[in-house]
Amino acid sequence: MRKGKVFLVGAGPGDIGLITVKGLEAIKQAEVLLYDRLANPKLLEYAPSECEFIYCGKLPDRHILRQENINELLVAKALEGKKVVRLKGGDPGVFGRVGEEAESLAQFQIPFEIVPGITSGIAAPLYAGIPVTHREYGESFAIVTAHAKSKDGEPLLEWESLARGVDTIAFYMGVGNLPLICENLIAHGKSSSTPAILIQWGTFGRQKTLQGTLADISEKALAAKFKNPSIILVGDVISLREKINWFEKKPLYGRQILLARTSNGLSELAKELMDYGADVIEFPKWKKTSVHIDLEKVTAYDKILFAQPESVAEFFEALIDNQIDIRNIRANFYGPSFKTIKALNDRGFTATLAEEMYGSGSLLIVGDNSVLKNTENYGVFDVIVTSIKEIDRQFMPIFKRMFGEAQVDTIIFPCSASVEPVLEALRECGIAIEEDVRDSHVVCMGKQTMAAVRGAGLMNPNMPAKATKAALIEYLAEQNGVELQ
CATH class of the missing domain: 3.40.50.10090 (Rossmann fold)
Structure with missing residues (x-):
């Protein structure tokens, strides 16, 4: 039996524009796609229509699939000969347990590739206007997990080395342990006035930030009911935020x-x-299924209304299939939206909005199977269905x-x-x-x-x-x- 191949892909921190070209190409050829909670679901739309989706989301209090089950699924789907994509938020090698998944695949000699992604510990601060290094404020940077496999879930860290030896620290998923983090950093040498910031849903339009110091950030987070997924950033470089905070100044930020x-x-x-x-x-x-289109009488109409942008392409493809020269069509073209008008403009035709369609003359409406809805204002007309559309x-x-x-x-x-x-x-x-x-x-x-x-x-x-x-x-x-x- 032919073995498939697995791509262990970093989805980036949230903004879909931050996925790598190689990661996106892997998604486009996937036959099975296993994705995490923190991988932006919009990326799934780039997968083929027949791709199988499997949700592997993990919440603080429960797992949809445990890690061992995910490993088993990757192996099983690959042994079926499938191209499998494991889509993981951020970078798969940064607290993404990609090593465990790769080990399972290697055990069964299944070919795989690891596609790096942009990790949230760097991306979220940048979207909050904070570079994690700077010649004047911070020349060292550490990425730290803020919860561990210890009995109580508290991180087992070398606190003195972090407090005294690192200028800027990014803690992942640590809001629940924030008081412990602040107390230990202060106890081991960090000044209580050191700037700290929480960044929730970094790089999304719903990104939220909460700024303070090691002395007061825990109290502020409790009062604001701040939750994960969040990055906790600690370091003097946070002071640059007032000057270079760019993302939160976008006109529709927060919408x-x-x-x-x-x-x-x-x-x-x-x-x-x-x-x-x-x-x-x-x-x-939506998904669409093509149908045979008969355009035998299309040259007889005075007006043609294209119900959707896609119906424009489907109509012109049908003209070629039916060997009809566009120059034989005498109708004026209309569309219900500017998106449809643009689709016609892109093919070299002027068109008018449907709400401005007045006067007499025969009318043909072209569109998918939903074309008969919302047409009560058009009087008498004929219809050509170009495709079947369903959710x-x-x-x-x-x-x-x-x-x-x-x-x-x-x-x-x-x-x-x-x-x-x-x-x-x-x-x-x-x-x-x-x-x-x-x-x-x-x-x-x-x-x-x-x-x-x-x-x-x-x-x-x-x-x-x-x-x-x-x-x-x-x-x-x-x-x-x-x-x-």
Whole structure:
């Protein structure tokens, strides 16, 4: 039997842009993917549609899968001849137990590669405006686990060496042992006035920081109910934060956005929102199945409305398959959103928003199997279904965990067709939008979307001045009290 291969991959600290090129390439070819709680679930969307996902998350008080079970799974899936990716938050070699997993694979002579990642002890401080070394403040740096295999879970460390011999120290997952850490560092030589900072969910838009000194940081953390996952950084280099804190100054920093999703591709809007500092959950995840498209009468229509951006590509591919010259089509083109308009523009065609489609003439609507929803305003029309779209339910448990760890404060509906399916999918996840996210800021892109949101019973929806990405980002920045440069 042919053995498979295992890639032990560091997912980076959270920001999906921080995964390595080699790590991303491994995900793209995975047949089985085992992932941790701290690996950003958005990375799973780069895996092939038929990839099997296995959650190996670990919480402070319980494990979904124990380490020995994970080792056994890696071996078993590889012995089935599969390409297996083990996706681990941060760097797999820094408190990631990659050595134990590699040993198990080596025991069965299973080929494997270890793909390093960016570790949170360096990345989280940098996103908080703190380099872990600096010629004036710190020329030595230590990475330390803040809990151990000791009976009481307290770290067994050489405290004097750390306190006297290291300028900057990053403690991993140590909020529960924070008083012990501070007491021991002070007792073994660190000044009680040494700066200390806690960084929770470092590099995510929901990153939070709490700053103090060894003398008071424990009391502050208790009062703020600060929790893991957090990095504890200790050292004089923290004083640079006031000068070079860059990430938390982004216009949408702190925003936790649910972006209603209508397509199965990665969203340019989501990327731009994240570039401006927001956390974005694109929901739900869709999958599509192609169908045969008959375009025999397509040249007879006066107007063609493309229901989704993907339907544009599917339509033009069908033209080639049916050997129809685009120059024979006399219709004007329309789209319900600027994303669809852009898909047409990219192919060299001008197009108009559907809400501006007036006058008489025969109409053809082109789109996936959801095309008949939200079309009551278009009068008489014909339909061509380009594909069958359905929710990818393998991702639903993943979204449930994402919602459990995020605190969504903004919901964006990019088009009217996104409203009903997203509300249904939220209910499937056990989330009643009227209750669980009732305090969220609801934003609609366009008048038709606003009408659909109100029709669904959502209260007080808002709308930017224009239904464009630029107007939306400017609107959200204003809500954050920030003026775009």
